Amino acid sequence: MTGNANAMARILPRLRHHGARSLGTLAVAVLMFAGFSLTAERFGSLPNILNLAKQMSIVGVLGIGMTPVVLIGGIDLSVGSVVLLGGTVAGALLMDGAAAWLAIPAAILTGALVGAGNGWLIERLRVSPVIVTLATMIAVRGLGLVGLERFRSWIDVSNPTFDALGVGSIAGIPASAAILLVIALLGIAVLRLTIFGRQLYAVGDNEAAARLSGVAVTRVRIAAYVICGAMAGVGGILSMVRTAVVSPSIGVGLEFSAITVVVLGGARLSGGVGRIEETLVGTAILVMVLNFLTINGIPGTWQTTVTGALILLAVLLKRGLAYRSAR
Amino acid sequence: MNDAIGRVFGFAARHALGLSLVLLILVFGTLEGSFLTPANITSLIDQSAIFAVLAVGATFGIISRNIDIAPASVIALADVVAALTLKGGFGFLAGLAAAAITTVAIYAGHGALIAWFELDPLIVTLAAWIWARGLAVSFTNASTIPFHSDFVTVMNAPMLLNLTPAVVVAVAVFGIGHMVLRHTPLGLHTYALGQDARLLRQAGVNPARAKLAIFLFMGVTTAVGAILMLARIGAAAPTAGFGLELDAIVAVIIGGTSFKGGSGRIANSLFGVAFIAVLNNGLSGLQMGDPEFLLLKGLAILAALLLDATGRRLADRKTAIE
Numbered sequence: 001m002t003g004n005a006n007a008m009a010r011i012l013p014r015l016r017h018h019g020a021r022s023l024g025t026l027a028v029a030v031l032m033f034a035g036f037s038l039t040a041e042r043f044g045s046l047p048n049i050l051n052l053a054k055q056m057s058i059v060g061v062l063g064i065g066m067t068p069v070v071l072i073g074g075i076d077l078s079v080g081s082v083v084l085l086g087g088t089v090a091g092a093l094l095m096d097g098a099a100a101w102l103a104i105p106a107a108i109l110t111g112a113l114v115g116a117g118n119g120w121l122i123e124r125l126r127v128s129p130v131i132v133t134l135a136t137m138i139a140v141r142g143l144g145l146v147g148l149e150r151f152r153s154w155i156d157v158s159n160p161t162f163d164a165l166g167v168g169s170i171a172g173i174p175a176s177a178a179i180l181l182v183i184a185l186l187g188i189a190v191l192r193l194t195i196f197g198r199q200l201y202a203v204g205d206n207e208a209a210a211r212l213s214g215v216a217v218t219r220v221r222i223a224a225y226v227i228c229g230a231m232a233g234v235g236g237i238l239s240m241v242r243t244a245v246v247s248p249s250i251g252v253g254l255e256f257s258a259i260t261v262v263v264l265g266g267a268r269l270s271g272g273v274g275r276i277e278e279t280l281v282g283t284a285i286l287v288m289v290l291n292f293l294t295i296n297g298i299p300g301t302w303q304t305t306v307t308g309a310l311i312l313l314a315v316l317l318k319r320g321l322a323y324r325s326a327r
Numbered sequence: 328m329n330d331a332i333g334r335v336f337g338f339a340a341r342h343a344l345g346l347s348l349v350l351l352i353l354v355f356g357t358l359e360g361s362f363l364t365p366a367n368i369t370s371l372i373d374q375s376a377i378f379a380v381l382a383v384g385a386t387f388g389i390i391s392r393n394i395d396i397a398p399a400s401v402i403a404l405a406d407v408v409a410a411l412t413l414k415g416g417f418g419f420l421a422g423l424a425a426a427a428i429t430t431v432a433i434y435a436g437h438g439a440l441i442a443w444f445e446l447d448p449l450i451v452t453l454a455a456w457i458w459a460r461g462l463a464v465s466f467t468n469a470s471t472i473p474f475h476s477d478f479v480t481v482m483n484a485p486m487l488l489n490l491t492p493a494v495v496v497a498v499a500v501f502g503i504g505h506m507v508l509r510h511t512p513l514g515l516h517t518y519a520l521g522q523d524a525r526l527l528r529q530a531g532v533n534p535a536r537a538k539l540a541i542f543l544f545m546g547v548t549t550a551v552g553a554i555l556m557l558a559r560i561g562a563a564a565p566t567a568g569f570g571l572e573l574d575a576i577v578a579v580i581i582g583g584t585s586f587k588g589g590s591g592r593i594a595n596s597l598f599g600v601a602f603i604a605v606l607n608n609g610l611s612g613l614q615m616g617d618p619e620f621l622l623l624k625g626l627a628i629l630a631a632l633l634l635d636a637t638g639r640r641l642a643d644r645k646t647a648i649e
Contacts, residue, residue: 075449121629121632121633124636125632125633125636126636127580127586127632127636128580128586128587130394130449130576130586131576131577131580131586131632132629132632134573134576134577135577135625135628135629135632136625136629137625138573138621138624138625138628139621139622139624139625139626139628139629140625141621141625142617142618142619142620142621142622142623142624142625143618143622144618145616145617145618145621145622146618146619146622148618149616149618256453256456256457259453260453260457263450269447269449269450270447299465301461301464301465301468301469302461302465303461304457304458304460304461304464304465305457305458305461305462305465306458306461307457307458307461308454308455308456308457308458308459308461309454309458311450311453311454311457312440312451312454312458315446315447315450315451315454316440316444316446319444319445319446
């Protein structure tokens with residue numbers, strides 16, 4: 001009995017210290033799911049759960065890419081534009097008769113190149129990432145639109161591979177959700193198990209200390225932007241899979257959704273704190289709220305307002321928890 | 328001889344941005360016959376009045392490390408509130424007051440959240456970037472609401488040198504911004520917050536209160552922007568000013584104010600405003616589509632940043648050698 005109490009006394013503070021935050025967001029997500037399922041009949045049904053998983057795929061992948069960038073204390077506002085550019089590159093290749101196995105890597109490579117450009121400009125020019133990626137957000141959207149003009153600004157995606165990804169499922173899980181899951185597992189493994197993953201945390205937590213312990217800070221930071229860009233390229237492909245078109249408006253505002261889910265997960269914008277698991281939970285929260293509003297017939301314009309309020313609520317809650325654990 | 332060349336290069340390095348602005352004007356002047364006509368210059372200045380006002384607020388925000396990306400969304404919401412007030416049978420003065428109160432109240436809320444709850448300004452204003460625009464669209468069902476009043480007529484009538492009163496207001500805001508930043512405690516606190524908040528505490532000033540004051544000041548400049556926007560389009564459009572906050576921030580940075588905070592001047596921002604205004608006006612004068620416009624604008628901003636960074640590095644190296 002005493003032993004048990006002792007064990008509890010030992011574990012509880014550690015739990016509070018390490019796990020409370022991520023358990024907190026997970027608990028919010030679970031409670032939300034339970035509450036929504038009870039109040040809206042359709043919400044908890046299997047088709048709707050699969051639908052939620054599908055809706056998570058694009059924002060989730062972008063959020064996973066944004067996580068390393070936020071970890072190093074950066075930000076990337078260009079990902080929404082990269083979704084358009086990546087989609088345009090892949091769509092153009094398909095239109096020119098290329099196969100999907102060529103078009104998909106091409107979109108991802110395009111994103112990685114934009115990411116490399118962002119990283120290079122931020123590290124070499126020493127200009128704030130907000131400003132650099134703001135400029136590339138404008139330029140890359142322009143570039144994507146210029147490319148799309150060749151096809152009268154509209155590409156219909158009719159390709160067997162893309163169609164299959166759109167309707168197919170693996171063991172009952174929609175293909176796009178399965179892709180998200182695989183990428184998430186890979187990302188978690190990289191952040192937790194590889195040297196590079198630990199270096200991301202080290203650079204974001206204390207740049208000087210990381211530098212002194214031999215971390216190639218510049219290279220790690222540029223790599224984070226490359227990953228983010230590549231994931232945005234994947235987002236472009238997923239967007240084509242979902243809508244079967246490449247249109248001028250795809251990706252608009254997605255950069256803010258990506259930052260939203262990372263923040264909802266509990267990451268710190270100044271760097272050093274954040275996990276891909278938590279980004280996924282943040283994505284689930286955002287998608288559940290929007291889905292619940294849609295089920296209840298609340299128009300999309302109000303959903304925008306709720307998204308903004310949700311961000312504020314999340315950071316306020318986090319702040320409140322931090323105050324309590326500090327005491 | 329070598330010395331003379333060195334001096335020319337040194338000058339070029341120190342004034343890289345000034346030279347890029349001159350270059351931009353020369354390029355547009357050659358490409359478009361109408362670019363340097365008085366009529367176009369007047370409309371260029373008229374078009375840039377609103378974002379010039381926002382750039383003053385952005386300068387305070389960036390120097391004190393309190394970035395604000397919400398102003399354009401808040402302007403859209405405030406103007407919708409103004410138009411609904413007028414539609415509800417109140418006079419135009421009540422409408423303008425409603426717009427101003429909405430704006431300043433939102434900024435006071437932001438200031439409180441950032442000062443006392445120590446939330447990240449980027450997140451707080453990102454949230455408002457989303458929810459304020461969302462509210463503006465929801466309140467109007469995404470349609471434009473007219474704001475008919477004599478005020479709109481007066482504000483669109485040419486005044487001094489064929490310029491509209493909006494330009495006079497913008498110039499006044501710049502003058503006031505300069506005075507406040509240089510010669511008042513608020514200005515001093517703005518620099519101190521950007522350098523190290525502990526400086527303020529050591530001087531016996533409450534940093535939280537200083538932050539709140541800066542947000543209230545930015546609220547006032549944004550409120551002026553909201554009223555100018557209402558007058559310019561003579562209506563409240565939920566899409567009004569989309570992207571204006573980005574133009575304002577980029578103008579401040581291109582003007583040479585560091586994003587790291589703690590330094591910068593209002594006069595520099597005026598220069599950045601001129602750069603963006605020339606870029607926007609010149610590119611749209613070339614009669615190209617949106618895609619090319621965005622591509623060239625983004626590239627021009629990147630080029631200006633690259634030029635400035637290279638120039639600064641060369642200038643640093645020169646002083647280091649000397």
